[in-house]
Amino acid sequence: MKEIGIGMVGYAFMGRVHSQAWRNVSAFFDLPLTPAMRAICGRDVEATGAAAQRLGWASAETDWRRLIERDDIDVIDICAPGDLHAEVAIAALAAGKHVLCEKPLANTVEEAEAMAAAAAKSTAKSMVAFNYRRVPAVALARAVIAEGRLGQIRHVRAQYLQDWIVDPDFPLVWRLQKDKAGSGALGDIGAHIIDTAQFLIGQDVVGVTGLTETFIKERPRPDGQAMEPVTVDDAALFVGRFEGGALGSFEATRMATGRKNSLRIEVNGSQGSLYFDFEAMNELWCTAERGGFERVLVTEPHHPYVGAWWPPGHGLGYEHTFVHEVKDFLEAIATGADPQPSFEDGLRVQRVLAAVEQSHGHYVGI
């Protein structure tokens, strides 16, 4: 089997889960290319070395430029904060490296445009890591809709609810800083539901109106030495229209006490509906023969990605979405296909994020 060298930037949450994907994908899927985990890259020498050993990477680098230069590395996997995405991705693509980039694609529309342009120009493959597309239940949902089983789509109702910053003492981590993260709930999790919605119904959002809010205006710095202003939103709510005439209702918040990672989406069509909630990620609810919603346990061998794993009823977890992601990416590289979602898809999401921020405040008083 032909090997392909992987280099990864970042070793925090996303780095750990991407590593898990690269480490295991070949044990479950028959792939044309076997990923070799060549190097992981971080700023801190010691921490990066420890991460390399623990996560299974053969070497460690402290400069992402060096990673791109290495001849034994064919793929750059970007798991760093958003402010690094554009620079790393554009350099990697220019060097002919394939790029898998975490979401949201960038911190601004301008960066995203530059990245999409670089991708278009490069012979290398690029993909943005909207991993929820690779939940088997979500992939099944798309297939059901694509087959026309729901008829004409009329409503998408998408929410991404978390509660990890409800505590006002939770510190000002990078995800709460505009210069690092671009935006707050909007870009971090709102981006996921925009992409998932567009993916599911095969229509792009064409207009939105909404609002954002920062409930807790300042938080302690991570070093605990001072309070500093929170520069991103805690929540974003918007409604909009899709190009095909469907209506969308969106809500992304990190302040939904009791909701941990509830990416939930319902699609209503003229002939049927379906519903998904990531907190029960192995289930898809589809309208069925008696007019109610059928709880489909998406663990059958014929369901997307599932045949590679365990028998029916033996559910998968969060990390499996990343295994599926790298599997599809490797197959695209091997066959020359364009991996999905593309940087162009990522740019489109970025434009919706920007429109939500622009629409803010246009509301009618009572």
Added chain:
Amino acid sequence: MKEIGIGMVGYAFMGRVHSQAWRNVSAFFDLPLTPAMRAICGRDVEATGAAAQRLGWASAETDWRRLIERDDIDVIDICAPGDLHAEVAIAALAAGKHVLCEKPLANTVEEAEAMAAAAAKSTAKSMVAFNYRRVPAVALARAVIAEGRLGQIRHVRAQYLQDWIVDPDFPLVWRLQKDKAGSGALGDIGAHIIDTAQFLIGQDVVGVTGLTETFIKERPRPDGQAMEPVTVDDAALFVGRFEGGALGSFEATRMATGRKNSLRIEVNGSQGSLYFDFEAMNELWCTAERGGFERVLVTEPHHPYVGAWWPPGHGLGYEHTFVHEVKDFLEAIATGADPQPSFEDGLRVQRVLAAVEQSHGHYVGI
């Protein structure tokens, strides 16, 4: 026990369920006033007479003015379409009759203002029939929030999803005609979630932005003789702000295939959350000691209204909300208290409905 004479206008869906409430309330609640079902009023002599007999009314009238004139009638219960609300209610209040009026209060803000003014001037009592306030689970939810158990309220997520007009052959009944109903999903079911949201958190909506849509532009007339344009919305989606700083996300649609009567509302506060769906009306979900949602079966004797009924676990149905409504109305009349929700509350909802319609189209294109 002192009797109080009831006269009702209308004998369709709302008339049937209000009759059930008047007929049974005294068997379950100890009331200071016993309702006597004196007369029902409709345009068709024969049909009204048949309804009187079947539903337990002592007589039938064909002119609502006559109903108001009758000395043996103290309460006018308005179950007619929205275009009649203002005229009947104002006349009844002027004649010193108590008025229970179906929702939405009126078809326009102007009508609602006139009704609220008439109510303010009258010595008689008036109430708008937002019956969902009287679901025991909703009443419990309000109590939980009022006690401060959820902390500061940040999110209200309210949807009212139905699917009874998904079929394009469904005829153009009065609820689909603007002159009769004022608006479509917006006023019929959107009004319910606005009222329920405001009731639950004790804050009024102060601004909205959103959109409405009519997916099916024309439908057969009830007589089947021709197609006619649908003059009301099929769906309304909007987001907004409450006076206390909470954000609201609202969606009312009759096009949510597979959702039958799903009035669902979630409230997130800084300390906890709760969730309700009318399709499982005996359940309230509240965050609990381990951080998850507890399914509370609202059938305990100490829960609101429930002590009058059956042992724990023996659930109530839709019609019981109306029994509770007339029970509260009769008690208010007897004690001289102001029944809730007032016509003023109904007017406030009307203003939100109007603002949603005005906001329509203010969205930002992608």
Added chain:
Amino acid sequence: MKEIGIGMVGYAFMGRVHSQAWRNVSAFFDLPLTPAMRAICGRDVEATGAAAQRLGWASAETDWRRLIERDDIDVIDICAPGDLHAEVAIAALAAGKHVLCEKPLANTVEEAEAMAAAAAKSTAKSMVAFNYRRVPAVALARAVIAEGRLGQIRHVRAQYLQDWIVDPDFPLVWRLQKDKAGSGALGDIGAHIIDTAQFLIGQDVVGVTGLTETFIKERPRPDGQAMEPVTVDDAALFVGRFEGGALGSFEATRMATGRKNSLRIEVNGSQGSLYFDFEAMNELWCTAERGGFERVLVTEPHHPYVGAWWPPGHGLGYEHTFVHEVKDFLEAIATGADPQPSFEDGLRVQRVLAAVEQSHGHYVGI
């Protein structure tokens, strides 16, 4: 419309809910006979009189023999404790009165045999009040099974879980006394799941093995003056076989903390399965096209009994099962059909209860 005179024995829980049924059935169903609530019977003059007024009965009696003698009474509705069932029912049937008798039919197999014999001999109609057969979802489940949609039935898994006597201070009410109630959870709620199981699959239980237990051996008398031994079971568990080869697993307990009135039953067949839980009584879960369970909201006009009530999604409550029961009983009387479940059905359940008690203790030690 022809009237039929009703006389009821008992005015406690069952008396209240039966009254509700008689009072409302004609407002919803077109019946050949209109029930006239002629008399209610209890031992205490004053309390019976008050109950008559509150519940809508025209008169009160204090001797059930007198009730049977009255010419204006055609139906005797027995809502008294089990130790009275046989005597009242046999006397009523001998007098040519139709009898609706609460469950379990009797306190012993011998009494039940005498009652079934009396019913067989009489020209009057008789019915045992296993009301759960009249839950629309249960009636729909039976129809689904009868149509063969589940194929050959292999498993019935039936539980009736309550928790109202978990508190050791809960007093020794009549339902906890063998001389009044015959048995405990076994006869009170175990009887319901045996009947429901046999009804659903159309097969009788032919053999059982199991055990019963009384966890709390003595309790305060209702007057609080002394502790007395509990003479009935708190819980009964058994497994068994049906005549057609299906296996049954049964559990009835009043000690399932957190379960209020959870009559739950699952049926597995070679082609499909279904599931019901009374705590969500408007739902039936049926396997559907994708192999999962579909949550059917049994509130559509074409579902059993539902057309008489409200639009889809507007659920019914506990008491409606009794409205359906008296509706079916009245129709049987009018048409001369044999009402179901018959006293013979009640006797069959009684035999299973007795076999469970006999099997007790036959277990194999480890």
Added chain:
Amino acid sequence: MKEIGIGMVGYAFMGRVHSQAWRNVSAFFDLPLTPAMRAICGRDVEATGAAAQRLGWASAETDWRRLIERDDIDVIDICAPGDLHAEVAIAALAAGKHVLCEKPLANTVEEAEAMAAAAAKSTAKSMVAFNYRRVPAVALARAVIAEGRLGQIRHVRAQYLQDWIVDPDFPLVWRLQKDKAGSGALGDIGAHIIDTAQFLIGQDVVGVTGLTETFIKERPRPDGQAMEPVTVDDAALFVGRFEGGALGSFEATRMATGRKNSLRIEVNGSQGSLYFDFEAMNELWCTAERGGFERVLVTEPHHPYVGAWWPPGHGLGYEHTFVHEVKDFLEAIATGADPQPSFEDGLRVQRVLAAVEQSHGHYVGI
């Protein structure tokens, strides 16, 4: 870090999932011993070699005796069918190798006794792979019960429902042959619920009565050449008592159409209850402050095993139970503690299985 050599027998379903555990455990848990995947053993040279490569084993063996002899192997992991368990385990223990053995421990009580005796005599560690103990939700449930939060335990209601042999054309695989598997649903999945029940409440089963059934009497051989009798049960149902006075209700079946891998267990105590279903493996339902069941998403850092993985709401899958299993086993080896569940625990389960088979047929006819 010190390495410990692992050798595994078998590479089918259990072999694949054990491999996944050995391959990943060190990336998530800080362990005193690092497992080195030295050799996998199977009868077919070619297939075993391919499995070794795919699953990450350094070498392949075709004779389990050879595996035991190898000096670089410290742990024998037995993933072979039940008829091999006793022989391999006893030999391995005699050679001083630690043994992790799949469940049920053996095919007969006699074999299990010999294995437990060998384990008692050996200085090496041994453990039986009842993996469901290591579902975080199950481990949390045990902790809740051990803390006394449920009070005195009264009921255990345990079911393991599958449907993979509903189709009569499903072939006679080894799990359907008594000489290979010992028994059918009883030993395969019934063993799991017996162990889980005993684990959860800390009480052993002391007596049972029940029945077993084989619905489909013969099936095609895997080669499709002939029909052969099914020599194991399709389903086993039993009730019993625990040493501390709790009652147990058990059901294991492979014929529950629509249930894929539903290991469900409810425990009722005098103070509270809890409920778990493996089909939603990241959830534990515990009674909470308002008397209902709280859905606890067992994905918080303080929950058992969870801190090693992902943020709240990012659920785990089936395979993670095995990662936790080998983690605990390695820690026990390193610290000299006795791993749980022991071969003695496995023997105890075996005795319950045997008692169920003996009790068969002792039922009372109706």
